[in-house]
Amino acid sequence: MIIGLDVGGTHTDVVLLDKHGLVNEIKVHTDATNLFKTVLDGLEKITLGVNPKDIRRIVLSTTLTTNSIIQGKSPEVGMIVSSGPGIDPMLFRTNRHYYPVAGSIDHRGRRIEAIDHHEIKAVGDILKKEGVRHVGIVGKFSARNPSHELEIRRILRGQFEEFFLGHRVSGNLNFQRRVATTFFNAAVYPIHKKFFLAVRRSLDQQGMNIPIQILKADGGTMNFRSSIGFPGQTIFSGPAASIMGATAFAPKGEDVLVFDIGGTTTDMAILIDQAPLLDPLGIELGGYKTLIRSLKSKSIGVGGDSVIRVINGKITVGPDREGFAMVYGGSTPTPTDALAVMGKLEDGDTEKAFSGFQAIASALGVSVEKAAEMVFDHACRQILTEAEAMVVEINSKPVYTVHELQEGYQVKPKKIMVLGGPAPYFADYLEKISAYQVKPVPRWKVANAIGAALARTTCEVTLFADTERGILTSPEEKFKKNINADFSREKAIKIAYDLLRNKAMETGADEEDLELELLEDQQFNMVRGFHTTGKNIRIKAQVKPGLIHRYHSVVEKLSE
Amino acid sequence: MLQAKRKTGLVFFPAFDWAIDPTHPEREERLLYTQDQVLEEGIFDIEGITEFKPDLVTINDVNRVHFCVPDGWHVMTESHFISAGGAKTIGMAVLEKKVECGFALVRPPGHHAMRVVHGARGFCNVNIEAIMVEFLRAAYGVGKVAIVDTDCHHGDGTQDIYWHDPNTLFISLHQDGRTLYPGSGFTNEIGGPNAAGTTLNIPLPPYTSDEGFLYTIENVVLPILDDFKPDLIINSAGQDNHYSDPITNMNFSAKGYAQLTEMLKADIAVLEGGYSIEGALPYVNTGIILAMAGIDYSNIREPDFDPEKIRQSSQVTEAIKEVGKAVLENWRNREQLKDRMQKAASGRFSERMRRIYYDTAGITEFQKEKIRICRDCGGALKIDTSADTGSKVLAVHIPIDACSACIEQGRQWYEEAGSDRFQKAYLQNRPKDKYYVKELFQR
């Protein structure tokens, strides 16, 4: 059996699945001030009467790291950045203890200017004085050559509790994002580690010696051990859980839009042949762009509890929220109240919704029922418009080869899947006003927890070969080898897959879920003075996000 | 958070799967390290910088500018449709005010492509700036345009296309033609009799450094632009003036290029040449983009930059001042020069004969060009062209603002063309934005 747990803003969903389907599903209240208690509460209730030995896997999706970053409640972190020439690194400043230092590496990974040991020691002394215990070290082009980052750590070794090196967060180029990502990892490291150690200990005490997997923003999982150094990967796992929940039921070979309609926002994403579309670079959080792999998703300020206004005879929905809908005890009318007026809700105080819609109806000069319909219509159309804008944006993403420009894949969804809520009403109405085929995701109330439970372990590997310099390297994987002039692309691909397979197994993948694919596969002849002097090879491979194979049968059962 | 002061559009199309041939300077690898640098610097993440996917140009866009022999499909590759399309995309974004300015970082380049195209010249097949400019004129009614070519080679293709156009000011800065391909671009090349002075050439001596380039921009180019008052300034932003360029002899730096960009304030920049793909392009392009966007570029520097090593000699400085003087004199005297040229033309027409060599394609072309002397428009233009490929065609151009007499003259030339002398006749009727082809069958 497996457990999926997804912490949401107001409640936490937990499911228990076995080969025959959904064994149990529960909701517990989310205590934002005590997520540990929330998670344990959920796990305890779902395992009531279950033999711990029957549970193979637990996947957790929490808001722990996201909240910690948004609220800025992280402990002091020291950042040492070595950029060399280019945009002033002070513009990328992440926090108070931020120190640009000498040293420069160029685009091919050649050392241009050395690290200044005296300077590093001096910065180390200042950081210690400032009470910093965790230090991020980031160099420009460290994804090509990490030696300067390693050198800085060597100089400071023993003086700080933990180091976070920029080249380990991603093989992608983008100095500013590398700085932000490294900072996030360092900043949430203590709270993440403490939290999951506590969960681990507590499970062990209950005799549940089960591996814990943590959901990431890309809709994949990683085990607790490998998450310790990279806790930033777990930010924004909530939307990922929902999207993976839809993935379970998505049609094969088709493009599908997924809407997760929550209280404050609607999150939207795209599935292509049952796999979520990923963001090419990474997530953006708290004003910082990062290299954290994530689903390509868009969040708009239209949800069930969005505030409705009538301005100059025109309806607006959101982007703000003022607590619950009136039907559930709130004080401002919302799209959920519109549903109540339309008689689509089973619970709540419908009278309240009616009285709330009175003002809207008179501002619009129509009946209360008509006003509710107009508001619901407006909210649905706004969601559709934004979704279509997202598709346009995805399709207009620049490409860099003639081949891609001519034959590049264009996303053309004809279907929409809705979860959150209440999904069936939204689905019906969206289908009525559009040309899409719209369906609620089966088990839409807990699809997010199901998504977490069934998500497979994912990761990515970037490999870079430069035969002119005789170097094969993947700094992110601590991999470096000397190569000869006859090194080939085929060899590079094989090595990249080997590295990827190892990484996946180490981070908790199941052998049978290693669906590997190439994301980048390029080879350039390097010509100097009309002679070919080498090859420049770039390979990027990933474990494709998706669901674990072992539970395919579950999905079929759940769809019934 | 880093924010652009000027909203800037970028088209980046490195054509990673296209080359003239595997070891040619114009090959797949050319923008590879520029891509690395631009990605690592996070240029596309900057607030106010927008990356656009290039549109493709249409054959109609090409036919507004060129007479392709036998036709556009034979002259263009997919890559040319995209690189010209990249320039067009930026032009549209600027004209539609999606951005204030933009840079098309595309390849292959275009400034050696002339009005008649029998094949590839100087790594260029079609002129991507001219295709963009004439599209913008047709679609948005843009009037006066200035094109400042800062590639190290003389922009002889662009010069040829705008030789007779008084509404397009073409200024080319380049290494002296006595020392570099294509061997033209001297100060006495100032345009045809209807457009004297709106072509200006500034041949700079080898080893001109930042000082000389920026002096010329400030003291020659900017005052002329102020006088001309263009609706749009285009920069043919070749980067082969760089001190590390393998095929030229100049001493310009990345920071110098950025300063030039800041001074010129072009609405649209289009990448031209530049073959120091590791030592220059990554830094020059980053500098140009930051300067366009109004972001501090003072920390952009090549790894081996040494201002002492590239400092220009006092002889170079003097030579540059002399050239500048000559150019400014031509500009101030342009009306007299025009009068003199028109009077010198025997009767109503002016003619010139030319032999044009296509180094990339290995083709030799012979042209006989005839322009109607006109005070009211750019003048009807007729080109009788043959090449050693066996092609022999007549090309007639009626300018976009043509007077009725020139429209009539153009039509007449086109109609008169017979199979006795030509295989085909072409007519660019720009006032109608139409392109006509007449197949003539040999007896």
Ligand SMILES: [Zn+2]
């Ligand atoms: Zn030039």
Ligand SMILES: [Zn+2]
């Ligand atoms: Zn050039």
Ligand SMILES: [Zn+2]
């Ligand atoms: Zn005329």
